[in-house]
Amino acid sequence: MSESMRKLRVGCIQITVSANKAENVARAVEKIREAKKRGAELVVLPECFNSFISNDYYGKYAEPIPGETTNILSKLAKELEIFIIGGTIPENDGDKLFNTATVWGKSGELMGKFRKMHLFDIDIPNEMTFRESDSLSPGNELTIINIKDFKIGLGICYDVRFEELAKLYRKQGCNLLVYPSAFGMKTGPLHWELVGRSRANDNQLYTVLTSQGRDLNGPYVAYGHSYVADPWGKMLFMAGTDDELFIVDLDLDVVDKVRSNIPIFIQRRADIYDTVQKN
Numbered sequence: 001m002s003e004s005m006r007k008l009r010v011g012c013i014q015i016t017v018s019a020n021k022a023e024n025v026a027r028a029v030e031k032i033r034e035a036k037k038r039g040a041e042l043v044v045l046p047e048c049f050n051s052f053i054s055n056d057y058y059g060k061y062a063e064p065i066p067g068e069t070t071n072i073l074s075k076l077a078k079e080l081e082i083f084i085i086g087g088t089i090p091e092n093d094g095d096k097l098f099n100t101a102t103v104w105g106k107s108g109e110l111m112g113k114f115r116k117m118h119l120f121d122i123d124i125p126n127e128m129t130f131r132e133s134d135s136l137s138p139g140n141e142l143t144i145i146n147i148k149d150f151k152i153g154l155g156i157c158y159d160v161r162f163e164e165l166a167k168l169y170r171k172q173g174c175n176l177l178v179y180p181s182a183f184g185m186k187t188g189p190l191h192w193e194l195v196g197r198s199r200a201n202d203n204q205l206y207t208v209l210t211s212q213g214r215d216l217n218g219p220y221v222a223y224g225h226s227y228v229a230d231p232w233g234k235m236l237f238m239a240g241t242d243d244e245l246f247i248v249d250l251d252l253d254v255v256d257k258v259r260s261n262i263p264i265f266i267q268r269r270a271d272i273y274d275t276v277q278k279n
């Protein structure tokens with residue numbers, strides 16, 4: 001097996017968004033070009049990279065897929081010969097809205113899309129209330145993408161809290177989970193790092209969490225601090241709060257090593273408990 005197939009250089013892009021969709025997309029394009037120059041083979045954008053995170057905006061900013069924003073990603077992937085996980089955009093399909101991630105291959109082809117499965121509905125009285133389900137519908141399908149020898153499971157932000165989803169991906173052989181995200185300021189400080197490192201450690205795989213940058217004047221203030229955790233649960237890199245591009249090198253030897261050193265996956269008592277996919 002070729003050594004280079006087992007390594008992947010990932011460009012993680014943290015960007016703030018404004019009310020101007022075209023500007024948001026242009027900012028993402030600029031960062032993807034920069035990531036290519038720095039050797040990235042795969043780039044990952046944050047959740048809602050072309051729109052504010054807000055029930056007031058999802059409907060107005062929504063597009064079909066393919067559509068205006070994703071056509072730009074497709075063309076760019078082809079031009080730069082790079083894989084793009086296009087963060088998420090609000091998607092309209094019939095009379096429904098979804099929060100959707102798309103993945104674009106080096107020929108500009110749509111390799112897959114994932115619709116946020118667990119909608120961000122929380123209520124911490126007087127501090128943070130959000131009900132994505134007021135405007136969005138949930139997705140019902142897991143999405144796995146193969147790039148080189150990496151088997152990549154997709155989730156979106158709040159999905160990272162659900163170990164069952166990550167475990168299903170692990171059971172299907174994933175060695176990398178990618179979560180375009182934008183945690184808020186209430187839960188971010190306590191949970192943002194905890195959940196992504198936990199999913200990495202529980203399932204002995206890499207986790208990539210890209211966030212919107214923090215804009216204190218927007219309708220939704222993202223925590224920022226995009227990061228990558230390795231299969232030991234170790235933080236490889238964490239961004240600050242402003243716009244930032246960082247590059248990380250992933251290596252499947254690290255996955256193999258931790259799985260052989262601490263073989264929890266085969267030691268699970270599946271005779272007593274299990275996580276099963278129902279559809």
Ligand SMILES: NC(=O)CCC(=O)C(=O)O
Nearest residue numbers: 120157158182183184187
């Ligand atoms: N956009 C989201 O799904 C936010 C998730 C979040 O902040 C959390 O605490 O979970």
